[in-house]
Amino acid sequence: MDATLAAAGAADDRGENATQGSIRLWDVGTGSSRGGISVQASHVWPVAFATSGNLLAAGTSAGDVVLVDMVSMKGLETLKGPPAGARRLSFNSEGSLLAVGADTGSFVGLKVDGEGASTPMRKEDDSQASAAVFSPDGRFIAWGEGSAQVGLWGVEA
Template structure:
């Protein structure tokens, strides 16, 4: 894999998906490392955004394109309704029915959240955010809420059923570049731009834990494990740190 931008597992953890700087979307067998499928996008674009859910991959571009790809079968599913405006950062709902991305309406500011129905590609409602950029987003495992981090160092919780903003919290001053909910949605870990991460409680935004190192030249996501018992973060020394979650915050005792 040459100059990778993104990597993640499909459902079942037997297929790994990667995106390269040269615009190749690839799926690999975890069992033997063989390349299963590849979609060449004919673009060299570091601003491409990717989201995985089930067997589907959502890809959005600064040219306004939003594509759904079945990485297990290696086929295009559909193009979502073209936003005709730059798209940044994206996510797929846990049930795979909704796609969302940050969009610069008419190429201008402020940014809005655009939603699509994945089955038809039809554009749904949009939510104005009044900021320059969307930095990161993630759906709660239940699919009931969407967390969105912005360039204004704010985190917004969106109710998916109504597409209404529930509450907003401050994020670290260095900004956010990765979000991950624990299984029951009570905690959210935010990876910061200054080689650090924080864990906050989604009920009130209180920061419960923070950690960082002195290597501010690296960026790494911080992720909860599927059972909520641990979280992992890529450290500046090239190692992966693993933290245990206190029993009162773990979804499984």
């Protein structure tokens, strides 16, 4: 898939103080709306495309990560993220692992190879921490900590 879509998480107003989470899509070239995809949560916060562009991850207020096949525009599966919510997302270069950061500053790593397995990579309270991101070769995860230090963690092959 080429890079013709932009995506954002949303909370659509449903009245009576209720919202429905959705992923909004736009055509990058024209700026026109390509519609949306409803998600089983009240809010969708972050979204991230895998490098291929064929897979989109969306973090929800329920702490889940919804994986969407961008060719069919249908949800593939829902993975369990950190209990404090899925607020930051970063794919490795192959699109097989996803670092999911929570509001607490911790993160977990999720396998996205179709098995739906959740593999904790790091859990730590640090409310000033940054998102966890993969190195270009996918061998490390970098994590900015509130102590103004950057941590590096090796990723098992």
